[in-house]
Amino acid sequence: MRWINITLGLIFTGVLGFWGTREVISDPVYFLELLLGGITRGSIYALIALGYTMVYGIIQLINFAHGEIYMIGAMTALIVASVMGLWGWNSAVIAILAVVFAIVYSCAYGFTVEKIAYKPLRNAPRLSALISAIGMSLFLQNYVMLAQTPEFLPFKSLIPDFLFWEPYAHIITSVELSIIIVTIIVMILLGILIKFTTIGKAMRATAQDKVMAALLGINVNQVISTTFVVGSATAAIGGVLIACHVGQINFFIGFLAGLKAFIAAVLGGIGSVPGAVLGSLVLGISESFFTGYFWSEYEDVFAFSILVIILIFRPSGILGKHETQKV
Amino acid sequence: MLKLKDIHTYYGNIHALKGISIEVSKGEVISLIGANGAGKSTTLMTTSGVVPAKRGSIEFEGRDITHLPPDKIVKMGICQVPEGRRIFPYLTVAENLDMGAFLRKDTAQIKSDLDYVYDLFPILASRCNQTGGTLSGGEQQMLAISRALMCRPKMLLLDEPSLGLAPIIIKQIFSIIKKINEEHNTTIFIVEQNANLALKAAHRGYVMENGVITMTDTGENLRTNEDIKKAYLGI
Numbered sequence: 001m002r003w004i005n006i007t008l009g010l011i012f013t014g015v016l017g018f019w020g021t022r023e024v025i026s027d028p029v030y031f032l033e034l035l036l037g038g039i040t041r042g043s044i045y046a047l048i049a050l051g052y053t054m055v056y057g058i059i060q061l062i063n064f065a066h067g068e069i070y071m072i073g074a075m076t077a078l079i080v081a082s083v084m085g086l087w088g089w090n091s092a093v094i095a096i097l098a099v100v101f102a103i104v105y106s107c108a109y110g111f112t113v114e115k116i117a118y119k120p121l122r123n124a125p126r127l128s129a130l131i132s133a134i135g136m137s138l139f140l141q142n143y144v145m146l147a148q149t150p151e152f153l154p155f156k157s158l159i160p161d162f163l164f165w166e167p168y169a170h171i172i173t174s175v176e177l178s179i180i181i182v183t184i185i186v187m188i189l190l191g192i193l194i195k196f197t198t199i200g201k202a203m204r205a206t207a208q209d210k211v212m213a214a215l216l217g218i219n220v221n222q223v224i225s226t227t228f229v230v231g232s233a234t235a236a237i238g239g240v241l242i243a244c245h246v247g248q249i250n251f252f253i254g255f256l257a258g259l260k261a262f263i264a265a266v267l268g269g270i271g272s273v274p275g276a277v278l279g280s281l282v283l284g285i286s287e288s289f290f291t292g293y294f295w296s297e298y299e300d301v302f303a304f305s306i307l308v309i310i311l312i313f314r315p316s317g318i319l320g321k322h323e324t325q326k327v
Numbered sequence: 328m329l330k331l332k333d334i335h336t337y338y339g340n341i342h343a344l345k346g347i348s349i350e351v352s353k354g355e356v357i358s359l360i361g362a363n364g365a366g367k368s369t370t371l372m373t374t375s376g377v378v379p380a381k382r383g384s385i386e387f388e389g390r391d392i393t394h395l396p397p398d399k400i401v402k403m404g405i406c407q408v409p410e411g412r413r414i415f416p417y418l419t420v421a422e423n424l425d426m427g428a429f430l431r432k433d434t435a436q437i438k439s440d441l442d443y444v445y446d447l448f449p450i451l452a453s454r455c456n457q458t459g460g461t462l463s464g465g466e467q468q469m470l471a472i473s474r475a476l477m478c479r480p481k482m483l484l485l486d487e488p489s490l491g492l493a494p495i496i497i498k499q500i501f502s503i504i505k506k507i508n509e510e511h512n513t514t515i516f517i518v519e520q521n522a523n524l525a526l527k528a529a530h531r532g533y534v535m536e537n538g539v540i541t542m543t544d545t546g547e548n549l550r551t552n553e554d555i556k557k558a559y560l561g562i
Contacts, residue, residue: 212409215401216427216429217398
């Protein structure tokens with residue numbers, strides 16, 4: 001059986017490689033466009049997937065309301081930018097303030113959702129918390145729909161078209177470029193936070209053993225809240241960026257984006273932060289190639305097929321860990 | 328220093344501690360011995376606030392800590408090395424030690440304490456960038472004790488420090504426990520199944536059976552007591 005698998009794998013890779021090389025040589029610019037488009041898409045997934053994976057890592061909960069936090073970030077930015085636009089403020093000031101408000105609001109929602117919907121269920125069976133998460137997601141969608149509007153709202157990009165970038169804009173637009181750069185900066189900052197700061201170490205320690213963390217004086221509840229706040233902040237940044245890219249938002253954008261980011265997190269290995277970034281890029285780039293070279297109508301089908309394949313063949317994901325413990 | 332008065336603790340419907348009272352004075356080494364399932368670990372977990380007592384009171388340095396959460400109790404100076412060491416497997420040795428000093432802000436003092444534990448266990452210094460999960464059982468126990476020392480505890484609770492270790496390592500660990508007690512005047516509370524070793528190291532001992540304290544005396548007297556010899560020392 002083993003050699004059949006290997007042979008099939010080699011044939012598949014060979015055909016794909018041959019065909020891919022031919023396509024790249026025949027139209028390298030199109031290939032580059034798709035690749036960069038995929039990285040842009042992957043960056044957005046990564047900003048959302050981080051929240052999923054960090055929360056899963058620390059309390060083993062799939063926070064299905066996370067997509068809504070991202071949507072709330074985009075909504076807040078839209079409202080703030082519109083109001084300030086009416087006052088006629090400078091566009092750079094508007095962009096910065098819109099992002100700051102989006103982060104603050106999303107963090108507040110993320111923090112509150114944890115306190116209301118998950119903390120009381122900390123010691124309940126995991127299914128209860130999951131149902132609570134789905135309920136929270138539906139509630140937030142409908143709340144925004146009722147409080148704002150069910151219509152699509154135009155979102156005027158907060159990122160201007162950079163003049164110096166004009167010659168390359170046909171391959172990758174200023175907005176896409178900004179998305180990639182901002183994502184890289186956020187990833188580096190987050191990496192520093194998790195790896196080197198005391199709160200980052202406490203987050204990792206709490207994820208590995210909550211009782212032991214408490215026995216060393218770590219306030220576990222505070223660490224969990226911090227995790228939700230950090231995840232919400234990156235999701236808010238993702239929400240604002242994607243809104244600039246797509247140009248319109250409504251109360252429902254969090255649903256699909258949340259699910260896609262969830263797939264990316266599972267693909268990379270849920271609970272692993274580098275895994276979420278890697279999974280997002282792999283998902284974004286392969287989606288981009290799939291829609292560019294095959295059928296664009298089947299974009300979402302493709303993403304969910306990846307989820308199914310991963311869950312069957314490698315449920316722990318690309319960078320998933322196997323637990324080992326010494327006695 | 329530490330006073331447990333008539334403590335009752337439950338796990339669901341199971342009555343694990345049935346009214347135990349223990350008193351520990353400053354600078355003492357106390358051993359709690361007993362068979363599997365007697366409630367020894369529960370006693371420590373109740374003291375640390377992880378499994379709160381249903382009735383009774385716990386006093387530490389004159390303050391009631393019965394209903395405090397674990398992190399507040401650590402802040403008051405009680406640090407526990409729990410059963411099975413519970414090293415953070417994906418943190419490095421150095422990061423594990425950092426977590427021990429989580430509540431402290433005195434950078435210079437932390438640095439010198441770090442040198443102190445690396446001096447106690449030189450093997451940890453040579454493995455400081457390795458993840459905790461890759462250490463051997465004995466090294467993990469050394470790391471667990473060092474991590475607790477990084478808290479600068481007034482009182483150290485040790486749960487089964489000898490569990491699963493080679494005799495030579497056990498000897499080393501117990502001599503270091505003694506050293507910590509003498510050098511820092513740290514009060515030490517040891518829970519052990521290895522009764523002989525634990526009573527030898529202790530000033531005083533308690534014997535526990537099915538959730539109650541059945542006997543208490545000096546370590547030496549308990550070790551020579553005929554009943555204890557029969558039941559726990561296998562002589």
